[in-house]
Amino acid sequence: MKKDIPVNVDTSLYVSESKIQSREIDGRYQRLRKIATIVLLGMYYLFPWLSWEGHQAVLFDLPARRFYVFGLTFWPQDFVFLAILLILAGLSLFFFTALAGRLWCGFACPQTVWTEVFIGMEQLFEGDRSARIRLDKSPWTREKILKRGSRHAAWLVFALWTGFTFVGFFTPIRDLGARVWPFEWGGWETFWVLFYSLATWGNAGVLREQVCKYMCPYARFQSAMFDRNTLIISYDAARGEARGPRKRGTLASVAERGRPLLDIETAESALLHAARHRSAASIAVDARVSTGLVDSWGRDESAGAALFARAASDRQELGDCIDCTLCVQVCPTGIDIRNGLQYECIACGACVDACNSVMDKVGYPRGLVRFTTQNALEGKATRILRPRILVYGFLLLAILVGWGVGVMLRSPLIVEVLHDRNALYRVAADGEIENGYGIKLVNKTAHAARYRVQVQGEAPVTLGDAALTVELPPEKVLSLPVTLRAAPGTVRGRVKVEFVVESLDEGKPVRVVEDAAFFGPVQ
C-alpha cells in the first residue's frame, strides 16, 4: 500500500518568472482583437449613459430590487431568468470552445481585453518592446521617472474611470457624475469605485497573463471541450522543421524546392530535439520549455537529431521555420507555440500574425503558424458537425428560445394574497362573518394600469357590495387591505375562495387568479 513520494521537487523550472514584455504586432488577428476590444469596452463605458423610456438603459438598481436592461425590467420574482442566463453563458462558452477553441480568452475575456488597453498605454508612454526592456534595466533616471510616472498616471485615470463606470451600473451614473464635484458620494459608492479601480489596475496592469496561467479555472478545464476537430493555434512542424536561420533570399521554401513534408513521427522527434537542445535565439527569448512535450520526454529523439545533423551540413534539409523567435516575442503569455498545444495559450493569434509577417518578408507561403485543427495538421479531414457540437448547439438553442419565450410571456402583474394572521374570522355586529386579507399587487410595467379585484368560489362569500377597482402607478407595489364577508351560518370551517384580478385597460388582457382560504366558525 505504501507508496514513495519523491521529495526532490525540481527547483530549476519553478523560478520566479521574468516580466513578459510582448512585442506589438500588426496582422489580421490583432486587428480583430482591436475591434473586439473597442466593441466590448465601448459597450461597457457607453451603456450606463444611455437612456431608455425615461430610465437608465442598463441599471441594476439594488436598493429598489429591480434590474433594467433596455426594454426589460427584472424583478426579484424573475430571478430564475438570471439563473438561466448564466447557464446560457456557460453553455455558449462550451459550444464555442468545442467549435473554435479559446475564442473567449483571446477576444472576449475582460482580463485580456483590459490587458490590451493597459499594454497599449504602456506602449504609448514607454515605447516598444525593446525600449521597455531597456527601461526596465536602466537606473532611475529623470527620463525613467517621467515615463513610468506618466504611464502610471494614465493607468490610474483609466482605472478610476472604469471603477466609476462599474458603480454607474448600480446607481444612476449621471447622478453619480454630478456628485463628483463638490464631492458627495456615499461611503459605499466611494469604496466600490476605488475597489473596482484597484482590481482593474491590478489585474490588467500588474498581473496580466499571470491571471490566465495561475488563477483562471477556465484555462484548466477548457481542454475537456477540445477534440481533434477543434480550432487551435498550431505550428506546422512537418513543414517548419528543421528550424534554423538562413540568409534572406538564399533558400526557397520547402514547397518550392520540393522538400517533402516530414512524417508525423520525425516532426515530433524534431520538436523534442529542438526543445532539449535549444538554439541561442531560443534561449535568448527565454520561453520556458513547455511541458507539452513532457509525455515524450523519455522518448527517442534520434530521428530529430539526425534531421538537424543533416540540415547542418545540407541546407536543403532545412524547414521553413527560420527560428527568428518572433512568435515567442509577441506572445502575451510568453510561451513558445512551436512546442505544441499548451494550456497557457489564450489563442490571441499574435504568433500567427507575427509568423505570417515574417513569411511575407522571406517570401515563403503564410500559415506556418496558423489556426487549424489537429486533424488538419495530420492530413486528415476536419469534421465540424460532430456529436458534441450538435448536443451543445441543440441545448443552447432550446434554452435560448425557452428563455426568450419565458421573458416575453411574463405576467405584467403579480398578485399575492395573505390572510390576516391575528384572527381567523370575526363576527360583525349584524352577525356576518368577516375575514381580513392583505393583497399585494405589483405592476411590473412602465405604465399605469387599472385592475378590478373580484372574488369567486363555491361559498357565498362577497367582497363588500361591489367589485374593487384599483389604480396602479407604473412599477409600483400596492398593498390593499380587503375584507370578505359571508352571511351568518353560511360558512362552516375552512372554504376555498379565489381572488380574480383583471385589467380594465385596452390592449392585452391580463387575468390573475390567486387562491385563498376563508374561515368560519366550526360549529
Add this chain to the structure above:
Amino acid sequence: MSQATPPFEDHPPRPMVQRLGAIAWPSFFAAGVATMVFFAFVDPLALAEITFPNLAISRELGYTVGFFMFWLATASSSLFTWILLRPRSRFNRPLPKERN
C-alpha cells in the same frame, strides 16, 4: 550553436487517497468551526421561520443541513485550490486520439 536544456523533472501524481484527504479533511475542519460559530449565534428554528416557514425543520436537521452546506462550500474551495496548484504538465497533454 545549440545548448542542452536540463531535463525536465515533474512531480509524479500523489496517490488518490492523499489527494482526496488533502481536500476533504481541511474543508471538514473549517466547516466544523464555521458551523459552531454560526449556530452559536443563530437558532436553526429562528432561521427556518424566516426562510422556509412552510417546512417543518427541527433543530437537529437545521444543524445537519448547515454543516453540510458549509462543508460543500469549503470543499469546493479546496478543490479549486487543488486544481490551480496542479503542475502544468497535467494540463499540457496532447489531444486524445480520436476514436473511429
